[in-house]
Structure formats: structure tokens, C-alpha cells
Amino acid sequence: MSEKKEYKVIGTRPIRHDGVDKVTGRAIYGADFQITGLLHGRVLRSPHAHARIISIDTSRAEALPGVKGIVTAQDLPEAGDKIADLGEGAVNLKYLCDNILASDKALYKGHAIAAVAATNPHIAEEACTLIDVEYEVLPPVLEVRQAMEPDAPILHENLTTASLGDEDDKPTNIASHLQHKKGDIEEGFAEADVVIERDFITGTVHQGYIEPHNATAHYNQDGQLTVWCSTQGAFTVREQLAEILQYPISKIKVVPLEIGGGFGGKINVYIKPVAALLAKKTGKPVKVLMNRADVFEGTGPTPASYITIKIGAKKDGKITAAQTSLAFEAGAYPGSPVGAGAMCVFAPYNIEHVLIDGYDVVVNKPKTAPYRAPGATNAAFGTETVIDELAEQLDIDPLEIRIMNGAKEGDRRADGPIFPRIGFIESVEAAKEHPHYTAPNGKKYHGRGVASGFWFNIGLESSVTINVNPDGTVNLVEGSTDIGGTRASIAMQAAEVLGIPAESVNPTVVDTNSIGYTAVTGGSRTTYATGYAAYEAAHDVVKQMIGRAAKLWDVDEANVQFADGEFSSINGKEEQISFRDLSARLGQTGGPVIGRATMNPAGAGGAFATHVVDVAVDEDTGKVEILRYTATQDAGKAIHPSYVEGQIQGGVVQGIGWALNEEYIYNEEGTMTNASFLDYRMPTCLDLPMIDTVIVEVPNPGHPYGVRGVGEVPIVPPPAAIANAIYDAIGIRMTELPMSPDRLLKAMGKI
């Protein structure tokens, strides 16, 4: 792959193909979906954070006029103790099913207990109040360190600690322990002139997507189940439904409607199987919608965590050793992103001696779900704060110490793999060279901070077909739901190959019956992997059309070439025809041309980012104001720079919310007391300045255009960068998220 290729479409900024429908309100989201005979479902949720379910009596609800059906966990097939391979990963089927409808225990406030289908949503809601559930209330465990105590209340009587194939026999809340070890940690710390060790706490945070979860399910008379829904992956919904419902995958069709945000939170299913159960029971299509409180209390947030970081360095700034313990809350069932956090925690740095321990711990909170670079933000909050403190103690510029120790191609990560070509140092240098970094910032209570972050990105399976139209446009069919402008970024990669404008590609996201398997829109994979599939499918089109041109000109295919949207003959005949003109002659040369490709590309390439932030701390209220923010990031190659910038800005804003305000606030009973957007404070455009972005392009050798995923890593640095800026402003190291006004006032000794 050439470093400085000239492109006609890649790197431009066309209007997104779905833009007009979205800004005019014509795009169809799950809540908009209508079908004849539709019933409306509502879910009854546990009022207790931890309780044994003694009995459920639905008789009073069933007697309410308008109620057509009620389901509980009894309506789910017996899950048994089975590990299901759902393509996206192996899962414990009983845990998965119990999270849909609790069978024996309610494990968090908001845990689904039963669901009602009725002729309208109000009747369904009223019927929920008539379901009598008898609980034996148990003490909840709401914090990871408390849950790890030997005498903590146990959530799952049969859960023991797994540690690479070994299992303890004692019931515990610690579901698993992992470890990465590189070099000799004691030797590394012995070499250090300065060693800093700090503890960090991060709160439970939600993805905060605007559109609540929704699902409409319908069984045809022939047993075909169709589910229309908002999801990050129609195929993984199909797989989960097949396992949870024990229903043939060939009889399930999932239709992804437009998605109003996901950020990782719309991969796991919640109400989709419930809608299917209700549809089965009533024989009617059933729509189930969540409200905002349902979303906060009944879907997966990202985990709270307790992290210790210890880093040693020589006087010249060279880091000699790094050690961490990462304890992540998994929520009610095992499966936190501690593994990903462990892979990322020291990844930006080339350190000879490293020891990483990770713990996956169940607590009485909703089962956690992915959230933009899951686990990496928690981890970077600790690492990047300690790096900042090291730089200060050694009197070294904080960006310089990152460059000095920065990972580059050929360096080995602490968890083992060797980095291919990466752009960490380039991202730090871009921040250092940015005018923001040297701009004056010396006012009282004003401060500047920096931090970096890493996310590994993933590949996985994608499928694309391209149908050529007679007017030289193409219809591109894909299975990746479009959250952040990927219709455009995928279409542009096909357009570049075909030598046609991006506007001549009509991308459509289709259902699971209409395209080959495509993994979730997640892991920053879509522009990379589905874009790669579009690139290959477009080449398949070109190959077939070369055959058509050869037929037209009665020459050998080897004597036809394609460049810049024109087919031409070589070695003799002087023939030439444009892609558009040849498209009009497909009927005469053999019929339609359909290009296809399936990909599971291996070289996703890692993404790095470095952020600079200026803050002002209000000494009286403790409020932190973001004055200026600059984010640099290695995008490999920005296919559509506006959407790369948008991803960076979106990630930064979510990271700022995580840093300063966002948090599940629980009372002693385990009830979230701020389950609304009024009280769960996400930043809005009124709270923030323009986020300045710098796209660094160090091409990914694993993609024909050099693409790296961009969606996740920008959320990683903000909490640490802001903590470091607060330190610069008031001289106090904040080690707990969020750094809300009350915590700042306490830290400043004002309350």
C-alpha cells in the first residue's frame, strides 16, 4: 500500500446518503414502526436490587380487559448450564436468559420479572401493577471492593473464580481472574529512581443513547419469526434469539431499523426476546418500548471499577516498570470488559517489566454492556494520571515523557502481541505541535492537562453485494447498521474502486435474510471491515465488467484494463468505454452484474489518541468548566474526514461527561436515584466549547486504504486529561470519577 496515494473519493466530504431522511424526520426508527393488529408490551421490573423470587401470580392482571398475554421466565425454554457460541463470543445461556426474565432471583433494581401484551400501552402498564410478586429481599452488594470481601453476600451460589482453566470450589462474587506478566516486576521497580502508586475509582456510567430500546415481533402462520428493532447487529440479535428461544435460526428474520445511538449498548438483547414471547403467546405482533428509566435501570451501563496503578521511572524519564490491579464490576452476571482494560492499560508505552491483574466481579447492578472502548477509559484514567505525576516529579514535559516511552512498530505489548505499524508517537507529536499546547494559560484556578489512550480495534465478518444499475450507479447492500455515517464511509470505498462519485452508490442496510453474515457495528470495525468488503465487492464488479468489455470488443479479458472509471483495450484495438456506458450495455453482454465479497480481515490495527484540555475550576462551587479542548488521533486514513472529526468530538464529549458529571447514584437499597436525563447529567453543546480535532494519518498496513477504526479511542483520554488539568489548576490530584462539584469542594476542603 502506497503512503501517498491520490484519491478521487477517499478523503472528500460528500453528504451522507441517509442524511436527508434523518434531518427531515422521514427515517423510520423502531418506535415509528407500525403493523396491522399490533399489541403493546410492557415489562414489570424488580423493585429490589437483590431478592429471591418466591412466587409470581398473574391472575389479577390477566383479568384486566384488554390484556392479551403475560409472560414470565416460565415461558422461556429451559436454558440448562450451556455455553452458547453466538458468533460474537461465548456466553452462558442461563445467565443470558435470566437477564431477559429473572427465573429464581432478581439481581438488580429494574431486573425484568414479567411482561404484558395488551391492546394499548396504558393497559399493559396498568396490568403490570396487578402482577403479584412475592420476594424474599436479600442484602445487595453495590460496590466492587465490597463484593470481593470474603463475607460479602453472594449473588450466584454456584459461581466460583475461574482462572485460566482452574476453578475454585468456594462460592464467590469474583467470576474470574486474569494476569499478564512481562519481565521481572521487582527488578523493574528496583531500577526506578521514582515510584508512584495510586488508587483510582470510576463510577457506573451509561452510554446515554438518545433512542430507547425497542422491538416489534411477529410470528407468521408458518412459524417465521420477524423482529423489527434498533440494534448494532441484526445477525447477533438473530443468534441470541435462536439460543434464548431455542428456535431455528432459519426461522428468524431480524430487520434493523434506523438506530438512534448505541455506543456498544445495543448489542446485547433485552426486550427483543420478550416481544417474541408475547407475540407467540398472543398470536399477534407485539411492540415493546423502553422508557428512559427502563434504559438506565434495565440495560447495561459500563462498569464502575477500582484500580491501582504503580509505575516506576528513572530520573531521565525512562519507565522501568508498571503494575496494576483492575477490579471491574460486571453487574449481575459475569462478563465485564476487564480483559480489554488489561490489554489497553499500559499499551501506549514500551515498558520492559509489567504485571497486570484483572478481576471480573458481580454486583447487584444491571449486567454491564460495552461502551466505546470498553474498559480502556477506566484503565487510562489511572495510568495517564500517574504518568502525569511522574512527569511533574521528574520535571519533564508531560508529552515528552510520553514520546520518550511511547510504543512503536515492533514493540511488544504487555499482554504479548507485537505492534504492527502504529501512530502513537505521531499523535503525541501532533498535540505537542498544536498551538493549543503552547498558548498562555496562567490564570488562577485555570489549568491544562494532557492524556493519551489506546484501543485495539477489531475486524470480524462483513458481507457486501453491489448491483450495477443501467445508469452507471450501483446499489450497495450491506449488513452493518449505520450509527455514525458508515453508509457513506463504506459507499466511498466502493466508489473509489469503481471510479464513480460517492453519490452514485446507493447504500442500503438490510435484514438478515438479505445479506451474508455481518458482525456487529462495534469495536470500531465497520468502516474498516465492511469498507474492506465493499472494496473487494467493487473489485469483483470491475473484474466481471472487464469480461463484458472484452465480449463487446471481442478481445481477450487480459487485454482490457480499468482505470479512473474507464475500461480500455490494450495491445491492438483502440477501444474505450466508461463505467456508466458499459453499465447500460450489460443486458447485451450477458445480463446483470453483481459483485460480492465476504471478509474477516485480520489487520485491524490499533488506534491511539492524545488530548489537550484547558479547564477553569470555580473555587466556590467546585464546577469545572472546559475552556478549550484539542484531540489528536491516528485514523490511518480518514475516508470521510467530517465523520472522523464527528466521531472524535462525540467520543470526547462522552468522555467529558464521564469525567465530570455522569454516574449512577444508588441509595443503600440499591435503587438508582437519578434514572432520568434531568438528573443523570450528560454534557450538552451549551456546556462545551468547540472540540478541535487533528487527524493524524499513519496508514494501517492491514487495509487497502490504510483505514483504522476511529469511533472508540477518543473516549479514552478525557477523564485523565481533565484530572491532570484540574491538578494544574488547583494542585489537587483527583482520583475518583466523576470529578463532580461536590467531590472537588471536598477535595479543596470547602465542605
Place this chain on the structure above:
Amino acid sequence: MPIIAIPALMRNLTDGEERVTITGATLREVIDNLEKRYPGTRAKLCDGDRIRPGIGVYINGVITRIGMHERVDADAELHFLPAISGGLTCGT
């Protein structure tokens, strides 16, 4: 011969060795030969004839989805890490 990076929690079975060279043209052969040299290692990595749920096998830094049938080149480096998927998480 392929190099296997021994996971930290398994090094008690490999006399503390962090990296060992093991013959084998497929992942199954490599793991079986590792077991012959270091008894007990297979049970750490496999559940029956499959890689354990929750473990991802990386060959030259790239995760394999094929499993035990995956071909392993003579100069390959293998790592056994926490499985990272597209995001679906409900632990095992």
C-alpha cells in the same frame, strides 16, 4: 517451529518459561505437543476439543476464529488472551 507465549497463570506448568517453541502445523497439534512436554497445559486452554470460552487465540497478533483447525506457520507466534468480541458479553 511456532513459538507459544505461555500465559502468566500457566507458567507454573512450564517451569517459569515465558516462551517455548513447539512443533505443530495446526493449533490442535501445537496444543497437543505442548501438553506432551508440559502436562496439564491442555486442560488450561481447552474444554474438551475446543478452546475454552473466554480465551482468544492470537496467531501473529491476529485472533483466529477457526479454532483447533487453524493452520500454524513454522514461524508463527501464538498468544492466549482474554477473548474480545464485537461486544457481546455475558460471561461464562
